[in-house]
Amino acid sequence: MTPMATGPVIPDFGTVSPCVRDNGLFCADWFAANWSSVFWPALAQHVRLTVIAVGIGFALAFALALLAHFRRWLVRPLGGLASFLYTIPPLALFTLLVPVTGLSVLTAEIALVAYTLMVLFKSTLAGLAEVPEAVRRAGLGMGLTRREILVRIELPLALPAIVSGLRVATVTTISVVEIAAFIIDQGLGSPIIQGLQSPFNTQFIGAGLLAVALALAADGLIVLAGRLLTPWATMRRSA
Amino acid sequence: MNSAADIVFDEATKTYPGSVRPALDALSLTVPAGEICVLLGSSGCGKTTALTLVNRLTELTGGDIRIDGTSIREQDVIALRRGIGYVIQQAGLFPHLTIAQNIATVPQVLGWPKPRIEDRVRELLELVGLPHGEYGDRYPAQLSGGQQQRVGIARALAADPPIMLMDEPFGALDPVTREHMQDEFLRLHAQVRKTTLFVSHDIDEAVRMGDRIAVLAEGGKLLQYDTPERILHAPADDYVARFVGTDRGLKALTLRRLSDLTLEPYAGGANGTALRADDSLRTALSALLAAGADRLPVTDADGHPVGTVTVDLIREAA
Ligand SMILES: Nc1ncnc2c1ncn2[C@@H]1O[C@H](COP(=O)(O)OP(=O)(O)O)[C@@H](O)[C@H]1O
Ligand SMILES: [Mg+2]
Numbered sequence: 001m002t003p004m005a006t007g008p009v010i011p012d013f014g015t016v017s018p019c020v021r022d023n024g025l026f027c028a029d030w031f032a033a034n035w036s037s038v039f040w041p042a043l044a045q046h047v048r049l050t051v052i053a054v055g056i057g058f059a060l061a062f063a064l065a066l067l068a069h070f071r072r073w074l075v076r077p078l079g080g081l082a083s084f085l086y087t088i089p090p091l092a093l094f095t096l097l098v099p100v101t102g103l104s105v106l107t108a109e110i111a112l113v114a115y116t117l118m119v120l121f122k123s124t125l126a127g128l129a130e131v132p133e134a135v136r137r138a139g140l141g142m143g144l145t146r147r148e149i150l151v152r153i154e155l156p157l158a159l160p161a162i163v164s165g166l167r168v169a170t171v172t173t174i175s176v177v178e179i180a181a182f183i184i185d186q187g188l189g190s191p192i193i194q195g196l197q198s199p200f201n202t203q204f205i206g207a208g209l210l211a212v213a214l215a216l217a218a219d220g221l222i223v224l225a226g227r228l229l230t231p232w233a234t235m236r237r238s239a
Numbered sequence: 240m241n242s243a244a245d246i247v248f249d250e251a252t253k254t255y256p257g258s259v260r261p262a263l264d265a266l267s268l269t270v271p272a273g274e275i276c277v278l279l280g281s282s283g284c285g286k287t288t289a290l291t292l293v294n295r296l297t298e299l300t301g302g303d304i305r306i307d308g309t310s311i312r313e314q315d316v317i318a319l320r321r322g323i324g325y326v327i328q329q330a331g332l333f334p335h336l337t338i339a340q341n342i343a344t345v346p347q348v349l350g351w352p353k354p355r356i357e358d359r360v361r362e363l364l365e366l367v368g369l370p371h372g373e374y375g376d377r378y379p380a381q382l383s384g385g386q387q388q389r390v391g392i393a394r395a396l397a398a399d400p401p402i403m404l405m406d407e408p409f410g411a412l413d414p415v416t417r418e419h420m421q422d423e424f425l426r427l428h429a430q431v432r433k434t435t436l437f438v439s440h441d442i443d444e445a446v447r448m449g450d451r452i453a454v455l456a457e458g459g460k461l462l463q464y465d466t467p468e469r470i471l472h473a474p475a476d477d478y479v480a481r482f483v484g485t486d487r488g489l490k491a492l493t494l495r496r497l498s499d500l501t502l503e504p505y506a507g508g509a510n511g512t513a514l515r516a517d518d519s520l521r522t523a524l525s526a527l528l529a530a531g532a533d534r535l536p537v538t539d540a541d542g543h544p545v546g547t548v549t550v551d552l553i554r555e556a557a
Contacts, residue, residue, distance in 0.1 A: 138331030141294055141404075142345050142395070143320030152344070156335045232335045232378045 020202070026209075027202045038191055038203070043210055046187040049177045050218070053109055054170050057116030062162075064117075065124035069154075075125065082118035090115070090179045098183060108180040115176055116169040123165025127158025160233050163226035167219050174215045188214070243272040243434045244307040244401040246293065252301030253288050253459070262288045263459035265302060270451070272307075272401075273432040277439050277449035281482070285459030286438040290404050293436065294323045306402065321345060324395030324403040324433065328410045330387040332379035338364070338390050339375035345398045363393040366427060385416040392424065396431065403435040409444070421447050442483055446471065446490055454479050467494055492521035492557060497537050500556055502546025505536060513538045516545050524553050 019027035031039065061082070068074040088096075093111045101107040131154050139149045181189025188207045195204025227234060247269045254261040263285040270276040278286040291297040293304055295316050304311045311319055332341050339360045346356045364371045367389040379387055388408055395403060408424075409417040421444060428435065439445050445452045446467045454462045454470065456478055463475035471491040474480040484490065498516040513536045514523050527535055527550055534549045 132329075132331075132334075134327055134329040134331035135333060137296070138325065138327060138391075139333070141291075141296055141320060141323075141325035141327070143317050143323075144344070144348060145317055148348055153333055153335075157333075159335075230335065232380070 023199065023201055025201050026205050030202050031206045034203075039188075039206060039210060042186075042188045042191055042207060043214065046174070046177055046189075046211070046214060049105070049108060049112065049180065049187055050170065050173045053112035053173050053177070054116055054166070056109070057113045057169060057173075058120050058166065060113065061117050061120035062124055065121050065128065066150075068121075068125055069128045079118075079122060079125075082121045085114040086118040088114075090176050091182065094180070094183050103183045105184055105186065108177075108184050108186075112173055112176055112180065116173055119168045119172070120162075120165050123161045123168075124158060127161025127165075128154050130161060131157050156230075159230050160226065163222060163229070167222050170218050170222060171215045174211065174218060178211055243432050245272045246270040246276075246402065246434055246436065247305040247308075248289070248302070249305065250302030251289070251292055251299060251304050253285070253292060253297055254300045261300075261459055263292065266453075266455075266459065266461050267302075268453055268461065268464045270434055270436060272434050274450040275428060275435040275437055275448055277437045277445040277452045278455060279439055279442065279445040279449075279452050279482075280455035281440055281457075284455045284457050286440075286455060287406055288459065289455070290406050290436055290438050293402070293404055294320050294325055321349060321398060322400045322402070324392075324397075324400045326388075326391050326395045326403065326405040326408045328407045330379070330384075330391035332387055332390055332394070334379050337376050337378055338369070338382070339371065341379065341390060342394045342397050344394065349398055359397060363396055366396075366430070367393045368423065369393075383416075384412055385420055388412065388420060389423070392427070396433075401434060403433045405435060406438045407440070408437075410439075417444075424448070443490065443493075446494065454482060488557060489521055489524075492524060492553070493519045495520045495556060497523055497548055500548065500552055502537055502548055503534070503552070505544040505546050506534075507536065512536075513542075513544075514548060515540060520553050520556060523548050524550070527553075 017027060017029050020030050064074075064078050064082075068078050085093075090111065093114065094107065097107045097110055101110065135153065135157075136149070139153050144152065177187045178189035178192060181187055181193050188211045191207035192204045192211075195201070195207060248266045250265040250267055251263060252261050252265050253263040266285075266289055268276075278289055280286055288297055292299055293306075293311065295311060299312070332338075333344070336344070342360045342363055343356050346359060351359070360375065361371045364374060369386060369389055374382070374386070374390075379390070382390065391408065395405075409420045412420060425448065437448055439448070449467055451464060452467055452470050453464045454475075456462050463470060463479050465473075465475075468491065470479065471483060471487045471494070474483055474487070480487070496516070497514060497518050497520065500520075512526065512530055512532075514526055516537055516539050518526075523535070523537075527533065527548075533551075534547050536544060537546050537548050539545050
């Protein structure tokens, strides 16, 4: 294992609270005292790793899905490749990459991006194909070009599917980033791994709770953004 | 481009790939500018094929179709379609766009200035009886089936195309709404006078809507192309006669109104059983039979007496 840069703060048993002395499940005072030195940096790193992975993953998957949408014969090979990447266990993928790209953020991001591809590719493709036949026919019949149909009809109608793909990809990535702590000392995985190794509870429980909260918050934000982008999807004969 | 155009089918033929028999077999007919032509026939006899050949959603494999003398083969397919209104059974409204945005689609891609588009949308919503203030900002899912179909028609009219193609536009509606929409469309057509190809498998609808009816049979063969009166009174063969139905004598009565007859002089009559001059002969006959009478008084819309109708008069007119 690599040495941990954000060194674990071994409690000074002389001046601490009873909770810390008895190694309670979760000591709020210790959590607060170590927020700025341990938890906040780990949380910020976690968010950054996730955003980069989902961002690049989405850009790639979106481009590939568009390509497959227009060149249908690509659907199977591209879908198969994305599914294959998804079936490799995260630790195995990290291990495979380390000899090539080292114990680096790059290694972590490559693996993280690989994991997002399948769900984002498939949800985007499915969303584009979801346009009802009558709607597509009406669009063609009124003289919209292929491109206008894509931009005006298919992409907006694919949004709900894309949003649900993004939700799954983001929540999955947030948990895989925790595993990335085995190769890089970043994210909420670091304090969790250290906390598991040391007998002090608050460190890994606090980091674990933060990871859960982060996943919930990210999911909620995406749902909210989706609602704002697709007001028609939630409106059903309400007026 | 605003005036109507005539449509000429010249031996128009479509054989789908992998099929030996044509789906539409050398169809030749002319739809005069401004008229409604109903393509009538049972399922699978090539009505949709004939319709979509015109806007090239289906490509001809033989013969030609000309609009105002110009072959559709010679026109850019996108420009051709933008000059043709297309209405389908399920309306096919874009679910993510508001009613106003749906109607604005073709004017937008044609690059109309915004104020002109807004005026046009307002005008069309008014025309199909859905005031902009109440309906413009709704989404299609918030409308009934009949209302959605009105929007479908308004959207097809948006760029004021000279031609309308309508593929069983009221086929998915309940009978009452369907009849209402048929009347509405006839009223609207009287205003806009688009050359209209209208697909139907319903003889009653065809008789109501069509200036002319083209009866198609299995294999895309044209059996008869005629006015509703001629189709009902003089079916070209047994197939047409069967399709038109054994009650074609009664159906023919729906085409004529009491005001078309030379009535006998008004002579009073049973209270409250007076017919109106704009009632059809079918309604009149039904009323005569129901009243067990052989003559009934007829009034105008305001209740002023105009004459008397008799069973004999109807028999002579039929
Ligand atoms: N895209 C297609 N490919 C192959 N055959 C088709 C296609 N569309 C229609 N057909 C066939 O052509 C015939 C006429 O179909 P259609 O024009 O849809 O009839 P209608 O509208 O009168 O019900 C049918 O036998 C149908 O199966
Ligand atoms: Mg059809």
